[in-house]
Amino acid sequence: MNYLNNMQRRPRRNRKSEVVRSLVEETSVSVKDLILPLFLVSGTGKKVAVDSMPGIFRYSIDTMLSEIESCLKLGISSFDVFPAYPEELKDAKASESFNPETFYLKALREIKKQFPEVCLMSDVAMDPYSSDGHDGIVKDGKVLNDETLEVLGRMSLAQADAGVDILGPSDMMDGRVGYIRDLLDEHGFTDTSIMSYTAKYASAFYGPFRDALDSAPKFGDKKTYQMDYANSKEALIEADLDMEEGADFLMVKPALSYLDIIKLLSDNYPLPIAAYNVSGEYSMVKAAAERGWLDGERAMLEILTSIKRSGAKIILTYFAKEYAQLGR
Numbered sequence: 001m002n003y004l005n006n007m008q009r010r011p012r013r014n015r016k017s018e019v020v021r022s023l024v025e026e027t028s029v030s031v032k033d034l035i036l037p038l039f040l041v042s043g044t045g046k047k048v049a050v051d052s053m054p055g056i057f058r059y060s061i062d063t064m065l066s067e068i069e070s071c072l073k074l075g076i077s078s079f080d081v082f083p084a085y086p087e088e089l090k091d092a093k094a095s096e097s098f099n100p101e102t103f104y105l106k107a108l109r110e111i112k113k114q115f116p117e118v119c120l121m122s123d124v125a126m127d128p129y130s131s132d133g134h135d136g137i138v139k140d141g142k143v144l145n146d147e148t149l150e151v152l153g154r155m156s157l158a159q160a161d162a163g164v165d166i167l168g169p170s171d172m173m174d175g176r177v178g179y180i181r182d183l184l185d186e187h188g189f190t191d192t193s194i195m196s197y198t199a200k201y202a203s204a205f206y207g208p209f210r211d212a213l214d215s216a217p218k219f220g221d222k223k224t225y226q227m228d229y230a231n232s233k234e235a236l237i238e239a240d241l242d243m244e245e246g247a248d249f250l251m252v253k254p255a256l257s258y259l260d261i262i263k264l265l266s267d268n269y270p271l272p273i274a275a276y277n278v279s280g281e282y283s284m285v286k287a288a289a290e291r292g293w294l295d296g297e298r299a300m301l302e303i304l305t306s307i308k309r310s311g312a313k314i315i316l317t318y319f320a321k322e323y324a325q326l327g328r
Ligand SMILES: NCc1[nH]cc(CCC(=O)O)c1CC(=O)O
Pocket: 123, 125, 127, 135, 170, 171, 205, 206, 207, 208, 209, 210, 277, 278, 279, 280
């Protein structure tokens, strides 16, 4: 049939009023789809602004607990906590990451103790603890894969022991999901989930996050482990492996320049797909909105909806609280 010169078919009828538009609406975002990333620092009484991320702070554990409480009241119940470590606690082997007394692990424990009902996610990667600022062990300027797995394994066990619900390996070493899964199971952590950063691209959009954690690489870049943004087929290989290795969720990161990858994984894999709407994507909107160049709230709604429309069930986003405050 050819509708092109047939005015009996008028698509505008389905857009004629707010009510009709909401009947027709295919995609909606719920606060239940959202995970709020939070930045943790050591000490007490701290709430320090991240300059490159307007509205986002680094919290000490006490202020973070109050922030979580206020988010819970708004309906947000999933949180991903990232630690910012001072330079003097970093070393080449990220030893601090599995020190049971370290402030990150203590904070995770404290959060689950105060709010057992939250879904708590942690980040498994060496960069916040590494004096090289890389996600792996560095030798002669190279990031070693298999040697790194051992560190990721120790870190994962320590985080699982602290009560984390979902581990988020964000490092992109080969084989780490299977390695971590085996180790967790051997130690009785069969209920601890893994949300794999399956297709994580070497992206310019992580800039503000690295400011927040002071975790930028000290030399080179992350292109030997994070993916090339020119490629999509590799994402299928990574997803196959993560499926096989026991991941519970597949994540695509960043989100906005990668909606095609989200769609690709969502069309081809039965696991829930998550997308990380990263720091740079947040800050771009905030910066333009501050200058009055666009309407920040409308941009946020359009962005979150498009990420869901492309096939993500879950969105990690710094917008989570602002979205929840709209009470939609
Ligand atoms: N491996 C650490 C990690 N986990 C999440 C992000 C980025 C998140 C964001 O930009 O919001 C990064 C940064 C990186 O890989 O350099």
